[in-house]
Amino acid sequence: MLRLTGNSSERVFLNDMMNKSGQRLLECLQCGKCTGSCPVASPETGGPRQLIAQILAGMKDHALTNPMWWYCVSCGSCVTRCPVDINVYELATALCETAAREGITPSEREIHLFEDLFLKSVRKYGRVKELRTVALFNLMTMNPLKDMDKGIALMKKGAIGPLEIFRAGKKDDKVERIFKRVESTREGE
Ligand code: SF4
Ligand code: SF4
Structure with missing residues (x-):
């Protein structure tokens, strides 16, 4: 798994997301159990595992425009099945607040x-x-x-x-x- 390969501002983004969401993203095993149980995972959204991979790889722009966190319905299935207790809903909230603050147009315009x-x-x-x-x-x-x-x-x-x-x-x-x-x-x- 590729991690922390972005430039310094992108590394700041990873730390920022971990601090704001309170989730230990560096412990993610990329096992995909979250995506397997997520009701809104699809080829279009990519699912929570892919979203976390983007953040770990420093792909700030991809993560902030990823439709996945907009579609998250906070059902908790991901954290229930995750072997390291990562709650993607908390992460989705952190991404939403960051995107709003940075004026990023949502994937769903309305x-x-x-x-x-x-x-x-x-x-x-x-x-x-x-x-x-x-x-x-x-x-x-x-x-x-x-x-x-x-x-x-x-x-x-x-x-x-x-x-x-x-x-x-x-x-x-x-x-x-x-x-x-x-x-x-x-x-x-
Ligand atoms: S279930 Fe947990 S460890 Fe596995 S990919 Fe999802 S967040 Fe990472
Ligand atoms: S809380 Fe969000 S990311 Fe997690 S399984 Fe439910 S819809 Fe998917």
Whole structure:
């Protein structure tokens, strides 16, 4: 396994990622157990093992534009199976914050809008209202019929109901407290 081959700024990047994520990336065995169990690993994303390999090899630009960490759903399968307990979700968060700070355009151009709508839905209704969130996203990105076929398939299976879009839902005080705590933490940074 090729490690620490980048220039000094790229070595700084590796150390930075280890410090920010709290993960011992130098212990990675490149065994691929994480990728084998990751629900979003695919030829397009490459999977968590490849993402870590890029960071270890000092490939900062590749790592920061890799779609893998955007797609991470923080399911924890990687850390559960990893022989050295590397949590890729923590790494994905560190990469996300670094890319945002350095003004790197996300691989999914509208991802910030989707994230914003997702969080607003959770804050307002106590959970994400999928249909409403996706419908709003499609309208705001001028693509109202996007993924319509998948939506119809999910409705036929009863996974989502068309009336969900109109139901008000209930605000959850506990969820609101979590949002307030995160906001106050950010203000203090
Ligand atoms: S499972 Fe752990 S050790 Fe194996 S490649 Fe993934 S992060 Fe590295
Ligand atoms: S936490 Fe992220 S990287 Fe790890 S298995 Fe789940 S989706 Fe994949």
